[in-house]
Amino acid sequence: MDFLIFKAPMLMVQASLDGILLGILFALIAYGMALQWGVMNIINIAQGDLVILGGYIAYTMYLAGIHPAWGVIVSPIIMFFVGWALYKLVINKVVDRDLFISILATFGIAIVFQQLMNFIFGADVVVAQSEYGTTMLFDNSVTLPNSKIFSAFISVLYAVALVIYMKKSRLGRAIRATAQNARAAKILGVDTEKVYAATFGINAALCGIAGALISITLTLHPYVGLPYTVRSFMIVIVAGLGNLPAVAVSGMGLGLFEEFADYILGTEFRIGAVFMLLVFILVYRRFKLSKKREYLK
Amino acid sequence: MNKVKQKDLILYSSLIILGLAAPYLFSAFKVQLTYLCVLIVLAMTWNLQGGEMGYNTFGNILFYGLGMYLTASVQVGMFFPLAEWTESGGEKTFVHTTAQYFQGIGVGLLVSAIVPAIVAGAIGYAILGLRGHYFAICTLGLGIAAGEIAGGIEIIGAGQGFTTPPFPAEIVDTEARGKFFYFLSFALLIGTFIFVKYIYGSRFRLILNAIRDNEDKAEAMGIQTMKYKIVGWMCSAFFCGLAGGIMGGLIGYIDSTDVAFDGREMGVFMVLMAILGGKGTLWGPVIGATLFHFFKEGLWTLILGWQYVALGVLIVVIVVYFPEGLMGWLREKYPERFGEVIDEKDRKAQVELK
Numbered sequence: 001m002d003f004l005i006f007k008a009p010m011l012m013v014q015a016s017l018d019g020i021l022l023g024i025l026f027a028l029i030a031y032g033m034a035l036q037w038g039v040m041n042i043i044n045i046a047q048g049d050l051v052i053l054g055g056y057i058a059y060t061m062y063l064a065g066i067h068p069a070w071g072v073i074v075s076p077i078i079m080f081f082v083g084w085a086l087y088k089l090v091i092n093k094v095v096d097r098d099l100f101i102s103i104l105a106t107f108g109i110a111i112v113f114q115q116l117m118n119f120i121f122g123a124d125v126v127v128a129q130s131e132y133g134t135t136m137l138f139d140n141s142v143t144l145p146n147s148k149i150f151s152a153f154i155s156v157l158y159a160v161a162l163v164i165y166m167k168k169s170r171l172g173r174a175i176r177a178t179a180q181n182a183r184a185a186k187i188l189g190v191d192t193e194k195v196y197a198a199t200f201g202i203n204a205a206l207c208g209i210a211g212a213l214i215s216i217t218l219t220l221h222p223y224v225g226l227p228y229t230v231r232s233f234m235i236v237i238v239a240g241l242g243n244l245p246a247v248a249v250s251g252m253g254l255g256l257f258e259e260f261a262d263y264i265l266g267t268e269f270r271i272g273a274v275f276m277l278l279v280f281i282l283v284y285r286r287f288k289l290s291k292k293r294e295y296l297k
Numbered sequence: 298m299n300k301v302k303q304k305d306l307i308l309y310s311s312l313i314i315l316g317l318a319a320p321y322l323f324s325a326f327k328v329q330l331t332y333l334c335v336l337i338v339l340a341m342t343w344n345l346q347g348g349e350m351g352y353n354t355f356g357n358i359l360f361y362g363l364g365m366y367l368t369a370s371v372q373v374g375m376f377f378p379l380a381e382w383t384e385s386g387g388e389k390t391f392v393h394t395t396a397q398y399f400q401g402i403g404v405g406l407l408v409s410a411i412v413p414a415i416v417a418g419a420i421g422y423a424i425l426g427l428r429g430h431y432f433a434i435c436t437l438g439l440g441i442a443a444g445e446i447a448g449g450i451e452i453i454g455a456g457q458g459f460t461t462p463p464f465p466a467e468i469v470d471t472e473a474r475g476k477f478f479y480f481l482s483f484a485l486l487i488g489t490f491i492f493v494k495y496i497y498g499s500r501f502r503l504i505l506n507a508i509r510d511n512e513d514k515a516e517a518m519g520i521q522t523m524k525y526k527i528v529g530w531m532c533s534a535f536f537c538g539l540a541g542g543i544m545g546g547l548i549g550y551i552d553s554t555d556v557a558f559d560g561r562e563m564g565v566f567m568v569l570m571a572i573l574g575g576k577g578t579l580w581g582p583v584i585g586a587t588l589f590h591f592f593k594e595g596l597w598t599l600i601l602g603w604q605y606v607a608l609g610v611l612i613v614v615i616v617v618y619f620p621e622g623l624m625g626w627l628r629e630k631y632p633e634r635f636g637e638v639i640d641e642k643d644r645k646a647q648v649e650l651k
Contacts, residue, residue: 043430093617099430100353101616104572107565108612115605230438237431268455272445278438279424286426 010141015259017137017144023255024152025213027248028159029228030235032206038241039179039199040095042102046086048228049113050204054079054211055220056121059128062215068128071212072154076205083204087197095196110225117222130216151213158209162202163244175199227271234278237285313487320479327475331547333590334482335540338489339563340570340582342533342540345493347568348576349502350529351509352425356436357537358564359443360417362557364409364538365545366453369461371408372401372546383454395465406542413538414531421527428512437560444558459551478547485543489536490583496532497579505529509577565612573615575624584623 033047044050057078058071090109094102132146166172177185178195186192210228214220235254239246254277261273320327339361347353373382377391393401420439427435453459464474496502504525507515516522541557551557558564566589574585592611597604619626627634 043434090613090617097620100433101620103353103430103433104568104616105613108609108616110609111561111565111612112606112609115603115609119602226441230434230441233434266449268449269446272442272449275438275442275445279435279442282427282431282435282438283423286423286431290426 010138011263013138014142015263016256017142018148019256019259020252021144021148021152021255022217022258023252024155024248025210025217025251026228026231026235026254027251028155028206029210030232030239030247030251031159031162031244032203032210033229033232034236034239034241034247035175035206036199036203037236039175040091040196041099042091042094043099043106043233044203045103045106045229046110046113046225047106047203047207047232048225048230049110049117050079050083050207050225051211051214051228052220052222052225053082053113053117054204054208055215056117056211057208058212058215059121059126059220062128068130068212068216069150071128071215072158072209075208075212077208079208079211080201080205083201083207084197086204087200091200092193092196110229114222114225121220121222123222125219125221126215127219128215132216145217147216151217154209154213158206159244159248162206171195171198227274230275230278234274234281238281316483316486320476324472327472327479328547329590329594331475331479331482331543333587334479334486335544336566336570336590337583337586338482338486338536338540339567340574340586341489341493342536343567344571344576344578344582345496345505345529345533347571348578348581349505349509350526351512352526352530353430353433353568354436354530355433355560355564355568356424356439357533357567358440358558358560359436360413360534360537361541361544361563362440362443362447362553362559363413363416364541365551365557366447366459367409367412367538368402368405368542369459369545369551370453371405372398372462375401375404380452383452383459393462393465395467398462398465401462402542402546406539409538409542410535411538413534413541417531417534418527421530422523425523425526425530440558440560440564444554444560447558448553454551455553458553458556461545461549461551463549478543482540482543482547485536485539492532492536494579501525501529506577565608569612569615572620572622575622575626575628578622578624581622581624588623 029047029051033044036042036044054071054075057075058068061071061074062068086109090105091102094105130147130150132150135144135146135149136142137144166176174185174190174195175198177188177190178192178199182192185195211220231254235247235250238250238253254274257277258270258274262270265273319330323330339357343354343357346357370379372393373379373391376393376397382391424432424435424439447453449455464477468474504515504520504522507518507520508522508526512522545551545557548556570586570589571582572585573589574583575581593604596607600607621629
């Protein structure tokens with residue numbers, strides 16, 4: 001094995017730390033996906049593009065001279081309304097339909113979003129400078145940008161806050177009731193239409209937070225949304241719907257996989273590796289289930 | 298019965314004559330017509346999966362791109378070292394003679410039909426075991442992964458792309474190149490149409506429909522569903538590979554994500570065209586592809602820059618409001634013309650129930 005990473009053990013520490021911190025961010029996006037999938041039974045291909053849009057909101061603030069870290073508060077608020085509007089315009093017409101219809105419809109939305117972002121923000125790769133500096137560990141052999149630590153911290157904070165909100169608040173209970181049985185919830189007086197809109201809004205808001213964090217830790221580009229969709233989809237099918245600890249763990253696992261794939265296969269195959277992992281996970285689950293003569297549902 | 302056949306005969310022969318005459322009638326639009334043929338082929342083969350079998354695939358683009366790379370690689374590799382060709386950007390150092398060019402493209406197309414079919418057969422058992430949206434997402438991932446991976450492989454040009462051999466310069470006729478690719482794609486279109494029409498009249502189609510309607514029951518009836526699913530996918534891969542090979546030669550330049558494994562354009566187009574025309578019908582994809590192509594070519598020059606926004610909106614509108622497509626709409630309006638007999642009593646009873 002002639003890979004650099006196996007020769008220098010410190011690189012492994014570096015990759016692991018990077019992977020875990022990145023994975024927490026992925027888990028946040030995946031949590032939003034699990035939420036809407038569980039409640040509304042739609043798969044949102046535009047998830048990644050909502051993330052990127054949230055990132056561009058933070059980037060716009062950065063250009064205006066405001067510190068981009070404030071994006072984690074402003075971006076979810078704006079994105080909540082974007083999500084709400086999106087629900088009212090398109091998503092409410094595909095909720096009760098075949099899942100493939102929702103996939104295609106949100107694919108269309110994703111294309112529109114990509115192109116509009118391309119018009120407004122340009123096709124350059126951009127990053128918002130947080131200027132948080134870096135932390136050096138182990139005799140300066142491992143460098144850790146403070147922005148990554150910050151983003152992981154904020155992700156955990158928001159995830160915990162959302163879990164508590166879903167458990168305690170009235171809307172949270174309505175959302176959970178609708179997820180269990182939309183018809184029964186409707187009979188008992190829950191305005192499911194409103195619940196759906198709120199769910200999609202919350203999902204978009206989570207994407208907004210993640211996007212704002214991505215704008216300071218990684219890079220933004222109008223066309224990189226789809227990998228985020230696929231990552232969150234992957235995390236959700238591994239972890240299952242509505243199992244938050246599992247979402248966090250599989251998010252970190254995905255982050256680790258990506259960082260190691262980056263070192264071993266080379267950066268040019270990173271996205272390819274993510275998509276291949278998706279195929280492998282699905283095929284693995286399919287073979288595992290087919291032993292019991294079942295299939296993924 | 299005889300009368301119906303005669304009508305069909307007139308229809309088909311007039312269409313073939315129109316197809317053969319088209320490059321002379323619309324001499325300036327030969328490239329567009331070639332595109333149209335390829336789009337129809339892609340929509341028809343997608344319809345075999347999405348419409349007939351109920352497996353909504355985004356992955357047929359995989360075979361299309363594979364065919365494109367294979368044809369070009371074989372065409373170059375038969376006569377020249379492939380690595381040097383892609384490194385130097387092609388034509389400057391090596392020149393195909395006329396005979397070499399046609400030999401190369403002939404063998405290349407053969408390979409680009411067979412290899413994707415074999416690939417489909419090889420991955421079919423694993424992938425086709427997935428159902429519904431898992432299958433859709435998995436094939437979407439497969440198509441994009443293929444593009445990303447092809448963009449990292451040095452010998453086929455990696456990120457900088459692959460220039461396919463230029464049309465032999467010895468043929469001075471300026472029209473020859475367009476005509477050659479048009480007739481090639483038209484032949485492919487006819488071949489695909491005959492094949493799909495044959496399938497539509499066969500037991501194979503009934504089995505595919507049974508899989509679509511209820512796979513578990515089909516299996517319980519003793520149909521080896523997996524076998525038929527794989528064969529169906531291999532048929533699609535065969536024609537998609539050929540279509541890709543022809544398009545590679547026509548475009549003259551292969552980029553991994555923008556031309557070959559172009560999930561964002563071609564991959565969505567084929568789904569959209571089949572749905573627009575009406576999936577699960579013989580003529581639906583043909584009509585859908587034709588309409589879509591006219592719409593695209595007519596409108597896209599007017600709204601230059603906004604075409605992707607228009608495309609996205611179009612997808613949403615078609616999918617949300619016309620999921621049954623044009624043929625589905627016609628079928629609802631004129632059920633008699635599709636050989637459906639409606640019992641008047643039954644209809645009245647239904648109305649009363651409402």
